[in-house]
Amino acid sequence: MNKPTSPAALRVIESDVCIVGNGAIAKTAALGLAQAGLSVTLLGPPLPPAPPASADPGWDARVYALNHTANRLLSSLKVWDALDHARVAPVDAMIVHGDGPQAGGLAFDAYGAHTGTLAWILEDRNLNQALDAALRFAQNVRIVTGRATGLLRAADSATVHLDDGGSIKAPLVVGADGAQSWVRGQCDIGLDYRSYAQCAVVSNFECEKPHHGAAYQWFTGTEGIVALLPLPGNKVSLVWSAPEALADTLRAESAQQIAERLAVFAHEKLGPLTPLQPELVRDFPLRLMRPHTMIAPRVALIGDAAHVVHPLAGHGMNLGFADVAQLVKTLSEREPQRGIGDDRVLARYERARKEDVLLMQLTTDGLARLFETDIEPLRVVRNLGLNLLDKLPVLKRRLISHAMGK
Numbered sequence: 525m526n527k528p529t530s531p532a533a534l535r536v537i538e539s540d541v542c543i544v545g546n547g548a549i550a551k552t553a554a555l556g557l558a559q560a561g562l563s564v565t566l567l568g569p570p571l572p573p574a575p576p577a578s579a580d581p582g583w584d585a586r587v588y589a590l591n592h593t594a595n596r597l598l599s600s601l602k603v604w605d606a607l608d609h610a611r612v613a614p615v616d617a618m619i620v621h622g623d624g625p626q627a628g629g630l631a632f633d634a635y636g637a638h639t640g641t642l643a644w645i646l647e648d649r650n651l652n653q654a655l656d657a658a659l660r661f662a663q664n665v666r667i668v669t670g671r672a673t674g675l676l677r678a679a680d681s682a683t684v685h686l687d688d689g690g691s692i693k694a695p696l697v698v699g700a701d702g703a704q705s706w707v708r709g710q711c712d713i714g715l716d717y718r719s720y721a722q723c724a725v726v727s728n729f730e731c732e733k734p735h736h737g738a739a740y741q742w743f744t745g746t747e748g749i750v751a752l753l754p755l756p757g758n759k760v761s762l763v764w765s766a767p768e769a770l771a772d773t774l775r776a777e778s779a780q781q782i783a784e785r786l787a788v789f790a791h792e793k794l795g796p797l798t799p800l801q802p803e804l805v806r807d808f809p810l811r812l813m814r815p816h817t818m819i820a821p822r823v824a825l826i827g828d829a830a831h832v833v834h835p836l837a838g839h840g841m842n843l844g845f846a847d848v849a850q851l852v853k854t855l856s857e858r859e860p861q862r863g864i865g866d867d868r869v870l871a872r873y874e875r876a877r878k879e880d881v882l883l884m885q886l887t888t889d890g891l892a893r894l895f896e897t898d899i900e901p902l903r904v905v906r907n908l909g910l911n912l913l914d915k916l917p918v919l920k921r922r923l924i925s926h927a928m929g930k
Contacts, residue, residue: 526660526667535690537668539563540864542684542692544672544707545700546571548648549827549844551655553700555601556852558664562864565692566659567684570669583728584647585806587761589615589739589753589838591643594845598654606654607646613754614641616737621789643838645739645753645761668692675710675823682822682865695865697823698851700844703813705829711820720810720892722748723771724835725764727779727805729786732795734758741836742789749836749892750789759800762786765836765892771807779805810834812889818877819870824851831881834888843884850876 541557543550546568554566590598598604617633634641659665674685675697684692699707708715735754742750749765762782766774774782779799786797813832818825827844854873855864862869 526662526665537565537666537690537692539565539666539692539694541565541696541698542567542682542694543698543700544568544684545698545702545827545829547700547702547827548651548655548841549848550698550700551652551659552597552601552603552845553698553826553848553851554665555603555655555658555662556597556848557698557855558662559601560852560856561664562855563664563666565666565668565694567668567670567672567686567692569671581649582801582804583611583755583759583761584649585726585728585761585804586648587645587726587753587755588648588651588841589643589645590845591839591842592639593849594842595644597845597849601658603654603658606657608650608653611647611650611756613645613756614737615643615645615739615754616641618642618739619741619793621740621742641737643739645755672706675707677820677822680863695822695863696855696870699823699825699829700827701829703811703828703832705825707823708815708825708829711823713820713825714816716812716814716816718812720765720812720834721768722765722810723768723775723807724810725762725766725771725774725782725805725807727762727782728755728800729760729762729779729783729797730800731758731760731790731797733793735760735794738793740790740793744789750786751836751838752786752790752794753838760794760797763835763838765810765834775805775807777805778802812885814885818847818874818881821867822865824870824873826851830877831885833885834892836888836891839884839888843881846880847877 540562542565543554544567550566554564558564595604617631620630632642659667670690671687672684673687676683676685681693681695682697684697697707699705701707735758737754739754740752744750747770748767751763752760753763755761764774779802782805783797783799790797811832812834815825815830818830826847828840830847831843833840851873854869854876858864858869
């Protein structure tokens, strides 16, 4: 059974891969690379104490819409079946509304996409608990708690120095440490950054009418983008990408006041909304981050360390899972004479991910820019575009197939 280890007692740890990060993408990468036969050291900060087992955790405000790529990867690692499926909601339809009096609309459903479900909504806590359970029994994975202080790269290996004097040496270091990636900073990788001047406000509600597995999204123009994602039962999770001034107002309001605001959009379809946990309203800033490269000598970046996109399509986490799947595939298919940290091998990983990442960046950024502009001619054009796309089934199927990761 894997338990967190203090590096001080081990001094120098050697493995094939050192992964820096303690989120879901880092944990999935550790499991995937270990399954491929590599020895892995997973480095993360000390974890906070777990809540008492008797405490009711409620519903996590942070949820993910996982696509088929994520499903296949987690299933191959025996993680999907370990989820608490009573807290997982399949998405059977996606209904998008435009803005203004001539609002356009666009609808996708699983039947039209020739699939059983479009995506799955699950909580961050549910996902991480299943990953932690898998890691406890994973072969070739060593979990180390500590803080990195330096990264030294040589011709044949890289060494991560730790704050207690210990170190981890490996032919490859994987940066899975989020948007403010320490690994990326150590490699002096340039970054294009732009704030959307928005915050994502998240909370959970119970709805009076059944949602029937439908995810709803409203492009409102001046009030940002409102998404209500299905949770099990008559419950929904809110992700409101609100302009900063509105986000400041929402931050000061109660969940009940936010529910009353949402009635303008959701009342017809879902009825009145009731907060599940009145005190649980969270928010986080939205930005576009484009590192100039996903690799450096002896280093590969995955997840938010490699790209941060607007959440309007719900695919930030899915991009990270696709990074993991591609990195495992690339390392597994390398020539016998090439090491896992070989420059050519890492370049193949970056090339394989470039198109998918760029397409998602351009799509989410383009939509965010298009729908934040409150100019009447542009509003008419974008609503006409939504209506036109809704009437082109072949193009709709191609778009939804790509979004699903099929």
